[in-house]
Amino acid sequence: MELAGQAALLATWEAGLAAGRAGRALLLHTVARPGVGAAELLAVPLGERDAELFGLRVELFGEKLDVRVGCPGCAEEMEFAFEAGQLLGAARPAAGARTVSAPPSVTEALRVELDGWRVRFRLPTPGDLAAAEQAPGGLARAVLLERCVLTAEHDGEPVAARQLPEPVQRRLAEAAAAADPCADVRLNLSCPGCGEPALAELDIASYLWEELDDWARATLLDVHLLATAYGWSETEILALSPLRRRYYLELCADA
Numbered sequence: 001m002e003l004a005g006q007a008a009l010l011a012t013w014e015a016g017l018a019a020g021r022a023g024r025a026l027l028l029h030t031v032a033r034p035g036v037g038a039a040e041l042l043a044v045p046l047g048e049r050d051a052e053l054f055g056l057r058v059e060l061f062g063e064k065l066d067v068r069v070g071c072p073g074c075a076e077e078m079e080f081a082f083e084a085g086q087l088l089g090a091a092r093p094a095a096g097a098r099t100v101s102a103p104p105s106v107t108e109a110l111r112v113e114l115d116g117w118r119v120r121f122r123l124p125t126p127g128d129l130a131a132a133e134q135a136p137g138g139l140a141r142a143v144l145l146e147r148c149v150l151t152a153e154h155d156g157e158p159v160a161a162r163q164l165p166e167p168v169q170r171r172l173a174e175a176a177a178a179a180d181p182c183a184d185v186r187l188n189l190s191c192p193g194c195g196e197p198a199l200a201e202l203d204i205a206s207y208l209w210e211e212l213d214d215w216a217r218a219t220l221l222d223v224h225l226l227a228t229a230y231g232w233s234e235t236e237i238l239a240l241s242p243l244r245r246r247y248y249l250e251l252c253a254d255a
């Protein structure tokens, strides 16, 4: 990674330390799509953002992702390796079907009808998740519904979004996931120990943040060790090629 890239990533990490989940996701998305304003990034469909975060992840840390999940059967910690392309490929509709099921834009209304309930709604965006995250405890889902439900009625009478019964809310979530599959990367796993099946969701924004956090702390440690040993500045140390940096660190460790 180039010096400018490393310095920018460290700045992103520093800004994200004080931010919540949505704030960190936005910071990462800004790295993935530089030069685009926050308002625009917060208004894209979640699946579009997540596909871009997968791309950034591949660029920064490579194709292979290790996913750790606790087994619901025996509580054993399971670890699985995936290729980023494989995860996105599974989430995306098949190439031939893409014209039929490409994610609708967030301005397009989706419809759900169930037992006399009729709901028109739009796909949630990162901005909706950010608003939901800031809602007082327990109200996150109500905020998300109010933002994304365009109209709701029961037997022809208009109702408030937060009054939609649980089965209708579930149907909305399913319809949103079907319309924007990259926003909802689910992994069907089974425990190598006890064979119990487990369903894991991969939230690429949180996953990538954790990796960035590990990378930033390791990088600062390298800077600390080399600055202490040689008196070099942070900029000078970040400008070293990975090979030279490792070589000097080994010399420090041997000394």
Ligand SMILES: [Zn+2]
Pocket (backbone or CB within 6 Å): 071, 072, 073, 074, 075, 076, 191, 192, 193, 194, 195, 196
């Ligand atoms: Zn198990």
